[in-house]
Amino acid sequence: MANRELIIEDLHVSIDGKEIVKGFSIEVKAGQVHAIMGPNGSGKTTLASAIMGKAGYEITKGKITLDGVDLTKAPTYERARSGIFLISQLPSELGGVYLDDIRRAQPSQSDFRIDRDLEEELRTIGLDPQLADRAINVGFSGGEKKRFETLQLSLLGAKLALLDELDSGLDIDALREVSRRISTMVKEEGLMVIAITHYSRLLRELVPDVVHVYEKGRITESGSFELAFELEKTGYQR
Amino acid sequence: MAGNQLTLRDLQSAHVEHFSEITEVQRSDRRRAQELLSGKSLPSATEEEWRYSRIDALLSQVKEFEVGSGKVASGAREPSIDGKFPVRILLSNGGLWFQGGDGVEVELIDSSQTASSFSIDGGDDFFRLLARGYANIALRVTVKEGVQLQDPILLEVELDPSETLSAPRFEFIFERDSAASVIEVVTGGGDSSLAAPLVEVGVRSGANCTYSYLQNCDSRAAIVENVVIEADKSSSVTYSAFGFGANYGRLRFDGRIVGDDVEMKVRACYFGSESQMLDFRTFQRHIAPRSTSDLLFKGAVGNDAHSVYSGLVVIEEGAVKSDAYQTNRNLVLSAGARADSVPNLDIRENSVRCSHASAVGPIDPEMMFYLESRGVHPDEARRLIIEGFFKEITEAIPNLTLRSQIGALVANKLKGI
Numbered sequence: 001m002a003n004r005e006l007i008i009e010d011l012h013v014s015i016d017g018k019e020i021v022k023g024f025s026i027e028v029k030a031g032q033v034h035a036i037m038g039p040n041g042s043g044k045t046t047l048a049s050a051i052m053g054k055a056g057y058e059i060t061k062g063k064i065t066l067d068g069v070d071l072t073k074a075p076t077y078e079r080a081r082s083g084i085f086l087i088s089q090l091p092s093e094l095g096g097v098y099l100d101d102i103r104r105a106q107p108s109q110s111d112f113r114i115d116r117d118l119e120e121e122l123r124t125i126g127l128d129p130q131l132a133d134r135a136i137n138v139g140f141s142g143g144e145k146k147r148f149e150t151l152q153l154s155l156l157g158a159k160l161a162l163l164d165e166l167d168s169g170l171d172i173d174a175l176r177e178v179s180r181r182i183s184t185m186v187k188e189e190g191l192m193v194i195a196i197t198h199y200s201r202l203l204r205e206l207v208p209d210v211v212h213v214y215e216k217g218r219i220t221e222s223g224s225f226e227l228a229f230e231l232e233k234t235g236y237q238r
Numbered sequence: 239m240a241g242n243q244l245t246l247r248d249l250q251s252a253h254v255e256h257f258s259e260i261t262e263v264q265r266s267d268r269r270r271a272q273e274l275l276s277g278k279s280l281p282s283a284t285e286e287e288w289r290y291s292r293i294d295a296l297l298s299q300v301k302e303f304e305v306g307s308g309k310v311a312s313g314a315r316e317p318s319i320d321g322k323f324p325v326r327i328l329l330s331n332g333g334l335w336f337q338g339g340d341g342v343e344v345e346l347i348d349s350s351q352t353a354s355s356f357s358i359d360g361g362d363d364f365f366r367l368l369a370r371g372y373a374n375i376a377l378r379v380t381v382k383e384g385v386q387l388q389d390p391i392l393l394e395v396e397l398d399p400s401e402t403l404s405a406p407r408f409e410f411i412f413e414r415d416s417a418a419s420v421i422e423v424v425t426g427g428g429d430s431s432l433a434a435p436l437v438e439v440g441v442r443s444g445a446n447c448t449y450s451y452l453q454n455c456d457s458r459a460a461i462v463e464n465v466v467i468e469a470d471k472s473s474s475v476t477y478s479a480f481g482f483g484a485n486y487g488r489l490r491f492d493g494r495i496v497g498d499d500v501e502m503k504v505r506a507c508y509f510g511s512e513s514q515m516l517d518f519r520t521f522q523r524h525i526a527p528r529s530t531s532d533l534l535f536k537g538a539v540g541n542d543a544h545s546v547y548s549g550l551v552v553i554e555e556g557a558v559k560s561d562a563y564q565t566n567r568n569l570v571l572s573a574g575a576r577a578d579s580v581p582n583l584d585i586r587e588n589s590v591r592c593s594h595a596s597a598v599g600p601i602d603p604e605m606m607f608y609l610e611s612r613g614v615h616p617d618e619a620r621r622l623i624i625e626g627f628f629k630e631i632t633e634a635i636p637n638l639t640l641r642s643q644i645g646a647l648v649a650n651k652l653k654g655i
Contacts, residue, residue, distance in 0.1 A: 092605050
């Protein structure tokens with residue numbers, strides 16, 4: 001855990017030949033929470049998708065290493081197995097596919113903590129246990145989806161959580177519970193977090209060590225926790 | 239007609255009355271069908287109903303109409319699916335073996351004094367008339383009034399691989415307040431045979447019918463199956479079709495709601511690979527009021543396979559407060575594969591609720607990304623999504639053995655795509 005770190009150096013990402021991410025760099029250490037704030041259309045979701053290796057998001061330059069392992073060219077499933085976990089803004093619904101299918105698809109069953117922790121996790125995250133037996137995210141409310149994603153984050157024992165607008169679709173109570181669970185993983189397991197958000201609302205619950213302002217494909221300013229609240233008052237056009 | 243092509247005259251001359259004790263009522267029933275058939279031309283792909291089908295090539299391959307010997311097979315082999323089947327019918331290479339059970343009568347229709355209750359005067363399908371007029375084997379299964387069967391009735395049809403056109407006919411009558419399930423499994427066939435089984439199911443007042451049809455023919459075979467289900471007052475019907483085999487596999491489903499307060503559920507899952515063509519044509523006819531019909535067909539095609547779904551919901555005048563739903567969803571898994579989907583409504587009454595929906599497309603890349611971002615290998619993710627797509631239907635199969643067999647057939651198809 002002590003040596004855990006994510007290093008992204010000068011990342012450039014293009015979609016259909018158009019460059020969206022233009023030289024993004026970050027270093028996240030074990031147990032750190034980094035917030036990335038930026039206006040609409042600044043390419044925040046593209047950044048998260050590219051780090052996860054989504055098809056169509058071409059990394060044209062730069063490097064992503066996790067615990068010293070270069071993942072720049074690794075396929076998505078290998079990035080996931082290395083410990084990167086993405087919670088999308090709108091998690092997909094998977095008809096006829098179950099949490100247990102994900103468990104069984106892991107290369108080593110010990111990588112998945114479902115057997116010993118599922119009931120405890122369900123209680124902690126405030127999720128109806130019956131949902132764990134339903135098809136993934138099908139018919140779930142917005143809040144249930146985010147809780148269910150957080151549950152998987154924990155069960156898969158991720159090292160790095162990419163949270164893309166975690167607060168969308170969550171009411172205040174749900175946001176608090178989900179954030180608390182993630183904060184616990186940060187403190188107890190050294191989980192690294194990159195939280196992409198528009199608003200400081202999330203960051204009151206999930207307190208960041210560093211806040212980055214992300215505009216037009218790169219970080220333009222970094223600062224402490226207070227930067228988020230300053231941005232809220234002044235907006236991005238300062 | 240030239241060459242080997244089958245003609246109606248050939249059919250008529252080929253038919254001999256091989257059942258020694260055909261009753262007058264059955265003779266006249268057959269004659270009526272033969273008359274209607276004589277006014278029809280052979281099906282052809284130029285007709286809308288047979289568009290996309292391989293019917294021309296199929297009919298030109300068939301050299302002989304199999305009248306069947308009416309012989310009795312020497313004995314029953316092991317059932318093709320595991321389980322307890324006190325009532326069982328096995329048709330294999332023209333030989334027939336059957337046994338009835340408590341509360342269930344199985345009889346040869348030709349020797350029955352009871353006329354068919356299924357009308358054929360409505361300008362019906364060629365192959366339905368063929369079976370009604372010339373069936374080599376015609377069998378009736380009656381579940382007696384009030385009888386509730388625990389174990390399913392098993393109907394197994396093993397098609398002959400030789401150059402024949404066979405049209406066996408099966409009639410199922412669910413008498414008042416009876417409840418039973420039927421599992422029909424069709425296998426076998428060859429590259430120059432064409433089978434056209436006809437299944438007619440009468441579900442009387444208050445009866446409950448669950449019918450599952452598994453088409454798992456030889457990959458060279460051709461089958462054109464017709465099923466007609468008539469549902470009477472307060473009855474409930476669940477019909478499920480599973481299409482995996484055959485080079486050309488067609489199912490024509492004709493669901494007729496003739497009494498009030500009927501609940502009819504129609505399901506299908508089909509999976510085509512190689513150069514298979516799976517062809518479905520459905521009718522949900524609401525003749526009586528206050529009934530529900532709910533159809534959901536899900537299919538996948540890979541390699542160079544082609545599927546067709548064409549469905550029509552008809553709400554007749556007077557069928558007020560009908561609810562009818564028709565949904566067809568298709569996954570296209572390869573560039574060379576194709577799925578056509580044509581749902582239709584014909585509503586002649588107000589105060590009804592009807593909807594239709596259809597979708598044809600590849601696997602959703604967002605679903606793939608989701609699973610891959612959970613560490614699932616892409617091959618495995620694809621498998622999970624396709625199997626998951628079918629689960630909405632397969633998980634509702636009440637018979638667990640059939641459910642697992644269909645799961646295995648889906649898994650087997652996936653290996654080759």
